[in-house]
Amino acid sequence: MLEIGIGVGGLVLSVVLFFVGERRGRRSMQESVRHALTVASHLPASRHGPQGILPAIEYPAAIGYAETTNDGNRQVLMMYGTVAHATALRVFGRVGGPGGEVVEIGHLLTGTGAAFQVGDFDDDGYAEVATLVYDWDAIGDRALVDAPLRPVYWRWDGSLFPEVGHGKTWDPRAKGPVPDDIAPFLRVPNWAITLPSGD
Numbered sequence: 260m261l262e263i264g265i266g267v268g269g270l271v272l273s274v275v276l277f278f279v280g281e282r283r284g285r286r287s288m289q290e291s292v293r294h295a296l297t298v299a300s301h302l303p304a305s306r307h308g309p310q311g312i313l314p315a316i317e318y319p320a321a322i323g324y325a326e327t328t329n330d331g332n333r334q335v336l337m338m339y340g341t342v343a344h345a346t347a348l349r350v351f352g353r354v355g356g357p358g359g360e361v362v363e364i365g366h367l368l369t370g371t372g373a374a375f376q377v378g379d380f381d382d383d384g385y386a387e388v389a390t391l392v393y394d395w396d397a398i399g400d401r402a403l404v405d406a407p408l409r410p411v412y413w414r415w416d417g418s419l420f421p422e423v424g425h426g427k428t429w430d431p432r433a434k435g436p437v438p439d440d441i442a443p444f445l446r447v448p449n450w451a452i453t454l455p456s457g458d
Contacts, residue, residue: 320346325377325450328352328415329385334364336377336450344372344403348388350420365420371408373444380412381424387412388420391444394428405431410440 321338327350328334334352341347349366353359367375373391380387389412397407410426429441437445 321374321448321451323448323451326386327377327388327420328364335361336375336448338375338448338451340372341368343370345370346372346375346390348375348390350388365415367413367420369411370403373408374446374448376443376448377450380410380426385414387414387423389413389444391441392425397428397430407431408441410444 320340322336324333324335326333327336332353334350337349337351339347339349345368347366347368350364351361352364353361354364367388367390369375369390369392371391371393375388375390377386377388379385380389389410391408392411393403394407394409401407407428407430409428411422412424412426413420414423426440427438429438443449
């Protein structure tokens with residue numbers, strides 16, 4: 260248990276350093292991100308699921324920042340693979356205004372392994388966090404490897420990220436190109452920071 264506390268504490272410290280690095284310039288931000296990735300890669304696994312308890316971290320897949328709370332402030336996002344082929348997203352933000360404490364404000368999980376994206380997917384002027392989930396009504400007896408998928412959208416409500424909608428089901432067995440509303444979830448997140456090669 261102490262090991263988990265130390266690991267989570269190190270991650271929170273890394274996120275704080277990330278915010279500080281963001282203020283000082285790109286080089287400091289890159290160093291902060293590198294440090295956060297190092298700490299995150301050493302966090303111990305947890306057997307708990309997404310209902311208010313941290314999912315297990317096997318490896319960090321992406322770290323970056325985006326505005327997810329629709330209040331003009333950016334949050335730090337960390338996406339990583341977890342149990343089986345699932346993907347988790349942790350969102351860290353300041354509470355109490357500028358200079359306030361940096362805490363985890365939410366986390367989301369998908370069993371598909373798809374990336375999480377941030378954007379105004381329904382063109383209403385507010386950002387949503389989105390990914391792909393299995394369409395359980397359309398799966399039948401198919402294996403998950405080629406199961407039908409659909410986008411799902413969550414929006415910050417001041418304390419949680421409740422689901423606010425979903426897109427059309429896509430069948431990976433369908434002929435033709437991947438639809439435009441599915442393709443972003445099969446790529447690197449639009450909010451992820453890419454370090455220059457050699458870093």
